[in-house]
Amino acid sequence: MDSTSWLSASSFHANTILVASTCTLLPCLAYVIFQRLLNPLIRFPGPTLAKWTSYYMAYYDIWKGGGWIEQLQELHQLYGPVVRVGPNQLHFNDPQAYADIYSSTSKFTKDPDLYGLFPADDSLFTQTDPRKVSARKPLVAPFFSRQMVLTLEETIQSTVDTLIRQLLKNHSSSQAPANLNLALRSATFDIITTYCFAKSINTVSYPNFHNDILVSMDTMLPAISLAKHFRIVKLIILNTPHWLTPILVPSMKHAVDQLKDVEDMVERVMKDSNSETGFSHRTVFHSLLDGAQSGGYGARRKTHAITKRWLADEGAIFRFAGSDTGSSTCVIGCRYVLADGEVLGKLVKELDEAWPDKSVPARFELLEKLPYLTAVIKESLRLSPGVTSPLARIVGAGGATIAGHFVPEGTSVAMANSFVHLNPDIFADPGRFKPERWLQPDSISLEKHLVAFGKGSRSCIGTNLAWCELYLIMGNIFRKLDLTPTTDVRSPYRARDYFVPLFDEDILHHDSDSRGAVKIDVMAKKERFEFVN
Numbered sequence: 001m002d003s004t005s006w007l008s009a010s011s012f013h014a015n016t017i018l019v020a021s022t023c024t025l026l027p028c029l030a031y032v033i034f035q036r037l038l039n040p041l042i043r044f045p046g047p048t049l050a051k052w053t054s055y056y057m058a059y060y061d062i063w064k065g066g067g068w069i070e071q072l073q074e075l076h077q078l079y080g081p082v083v084r085v086g087p088n089q090l091h092f093n094d095p096q097a098y099a100d101i102y103s104s105t106s107k108f109t110k111d112p113d114l115y116g117l118f119p120a121d122d123s124l125f126t127q128t129d130p131r132k133v134s135a136r137k138p139l140v141a142p143f144f145s146r147q148m149v150l151t152l153e154e155t156i157q158s159t160v161d162t163l164i165r166q167l168l169k170n171h172s173s174s175q176a177p178a179n180l181n182l183a184l185r186s187a188t189f190d191i192i193t194t195y196c197f198a199k200s201i202n203t204v205s206y207p208n209f210h211n212d213i214l215v216s217m218d219t220m221l222p223a224i225s226l227a228k229h230f231r232i233v234k235l236i237i238l239n240t241p242h243w244l245t246p247i248l249v250p251s252m253k254h255a256v257d258q259l260k261d262v263e264d265m266v267e268r269v270m271k272d273s274n275s276e277t278g279f280s281h282r283t284v285f286h287s288l289l290d291g292a293q294s295g296g297y298g299a300r301r302k303t304h305a306i307t308k309r310w311l312a313d314e315g316a317i318f319r320f321a322g323s324d325t326g327s328s329t330c331v332i333g334c335r336y337v338l339a340d341g342e343v344l345g346k347l348v349k350e351l352d353e354a355w356p357d358k359s360v361p362a363r364f365e366l367l368e369k370l371p372y373l374t375a376v377i378k379e380s381l382r383l384s385p386g387v388t389s390p391l392a393r394i395v396g397a398g399g400a401t402i403a404g405h406f407v408p409e410g411t412s413v414a415m416a417n418s419f420v421h422l423n424p425d426i427f428a429d430p431g432r433f434k435p436e437r438w439l440q441p442d443s444i445s446l447e448k449h450l451v452a453f454g455k456g457s458r459s460c461i462g463t464n465l466a467w468c469e470l471y472l473i474m475g476n477i478f479r480k481l482d483l484t485p486t487t488d489v490r491s492p493y494r495a496r497d498y499f500v501p502l503f504d505e506d507i508l509h510h511d512s513d514s515r516g517a518v519k520i521d522v523m524a525k526k527e528r529f530e531f532v533n
C-alpha cells in the first residue's frame with residue numbers, strides 16, 4: 001500500500017470511528033441532559049440509580065427474589081411519602097394519593113410496562129385502552145355478579161365440603177398434619193375452575209393436597225418478575241410450542257396442560273355455544289359469547305374481534321386472578337385466628353349459635369350477616385397480600401395533582417395496597433390482627449380504606465365470588481373443625497412479591513413443601529350441646 005492510499009484508509013477509519021462515537025455518545029449525552037436538567041420528575045427524591053434506570057427495580061424484583069415491596073418500605077422511610085422509583089415512576093405512601101390515583105373518576109390508565117408482562121394480551125385484566133375496557137367489561141361482569149354467585153353457590157359449597165372431608169379423613173392428630181396453605185390453595189383453585197369452566201380438577205382430593213398443578217404455578221411465578229424487566233421472556237413463553245415447554249422445563253408440564261385444556265374448552269364452546277354437553281353449567285365462555293353475539297361487544301363498538309385467543313386469555317387470567325388471591329387471604333386469616341385464643345373463641349361461639357345444625361350447609365346469605373365472621377374476614381383481607389405489587393397507572397393528558405403534588409402527563413404512578421392497610425394513622429396498631437376494629441361505632445369510616453380488591457374503574461371484577469368463597473371457607477373451617485397448629489403461627493412470615501404473594505418457606509417453619517405452610521392437626525368439632533348417655 002502506498003503512503004497516499006494508507007493515509008486515506010486511515011482517515012476513513014478515523015471518520016468511521018468519529019461518526020460511530022458521535023452516534024453513540026450524542027444520545028447518551030441527550031439522555032444525561034434530559035435526566036439531570038429537563039426531566040420534570042427531577043424534584044422528587046429517590047435513589048440516584050433509580051432515576052437513571054429501571055434495572056434498579058429489577059435488582060429487587062429478580063435478584064432479591066420478589067423483594068421490591070420490602071425495598072419500597074425502606075425507600076419511603078428514607079425519602080418520605082413520594083419517591084421516584086424509576087426514571088419515569090413515582091411511588092406514593094399517602095392515603096390521599098391512593099384516593100387520587102385509583103378513584104372511579106380518575107382518567108389514569110393501566111401502565112403497559114407492568115400489565116404487558118402477562119402472556120394474556122387479550123384479556124380484560126391486561127387491557128390499557130379505556131375504550132376496549134368499557135367495551136369488554138359489560139361482557140365479563142355478569143358472570144361474576146352477585147346473582148350469578150348465588151346461583152352457582154352450590155358448586156363452591158361442594159368444593160368446601162370436599163376440603164373439610166379430606167382434612168378430617170387424612171389429617172386427624174394420629175395422622176400426618178395437613179399443610180393448610182396447600183389445602184386452601186387447592187380449594188380456591190378448584191372453586192375458580194368449577195365456577196368458570198364447569199368442570200373440576202379436584203386438586204383438593206389429592207393426597208396431602210400435593211398436586212403438580214400448584215407446583216407448576218409456583219415455578220411460573222418468578223418468571224413474572226423476569227418478564228417484567230425482560231420482555232424476551234414473555235416472547236419465549238408465548239412462542240414455545242406446548243409440546244416443547246415440558247421438555248425444556250419439566251415442572252411446567254401441568255401448567256401447560258392447563259392452558260391447553262382451557263384452549264380445548266374454548267374451541268368446543270365456539271363450535272356450538274348453545275350446547276352444554278360435557279359441562280355441569282354454562283361456562284364463562286358461554287356467557288362471554290352470549291354477550292358478544294347479542295351485539296354488545298365487537299359488533300357494536302367494533303373494537304375487537306371475537307377470537308379463540310380472546311376467550312383463552314380471559315380464561316387463563318380468571319384462573320390466575322381467582323385462585324391464590326383468595327387462598328392467601330384464608331391462610332393468613334386462619335393463621336391469625338389460631339394464634340389468638342380470644343379471637344378464635346368469639347368466632348367459634350358466633351358460628352355455633354348462628355348455625356346450630358352443621359350437617360346442613362349454611363348459606364352465604366346467612367354467613368355474611370354474622371358480624372364477627374365478617375370482621376375476621378375484613379381483617380384477613382387487610383393483613384393478607386392478595387395482590388402484592390404496586391398497581392401502576394399512567395397519568396393522563398395535562399398531568400394531575402396527586403396528594404398535593406403536580407405530576408406530569410405520562411408518569412407512571414402507584415401505591416401498593418399494603419401501604420394503605422398498614423398505615424398507623426388509619427388502622428391503629430396496624431400489624432395486629434384485631435377484628436374488633438371493624439365493630440366499633442365509627443368503623444364505617446374504615447371501610448373506604450379496605451382496598452384489597454383495589455378501587456375505581458379497574459378494581460377486582462371477582463369481588464362477589466371472592467367474598468362468597470371467603471365466607472364459605474372460613475365459616476365451614478371454624479364451625480366444623482378443631483385445628484391445632486403444629487408449627488409456630490405467631491412467627492413472622494414473608495410474602496415474596498410476584499404480583500401475587502409467594503410465601504417464604506423458611507419463615508413459615510416447614511420442611512419439605514414447596515410453599516409456606518401452616519401445619520395443623522384436624523379434629524371434628526365436638527358439639528357443645530352433645531348429649532352423652
Ligand code: HEM
Pocket residue numbers: 124125126144192317318319321322323325326329386387391451452453454457458459460461462463465466
Ligand atoms: C380475595 C380474593 C381477591 C383479591 C384480594 C383480588 C384482588 C384484586 C385486585 C387488587 C385487583 C386490581 C388489579 C389491578 O389493578 O391490576 C383485581 C383485579 C381483577 N380481579 Fe381480583 N381479587 C380476588 C379474587 C378474584 C376472583 C375470585 C376473580 C375471578 C375471576 C378475580 C378476577 C379479577 C380480574 C379479572 C381483575 C381485573 C379487572 C380489570 O382489570 O378491570 N379476582 N383483583
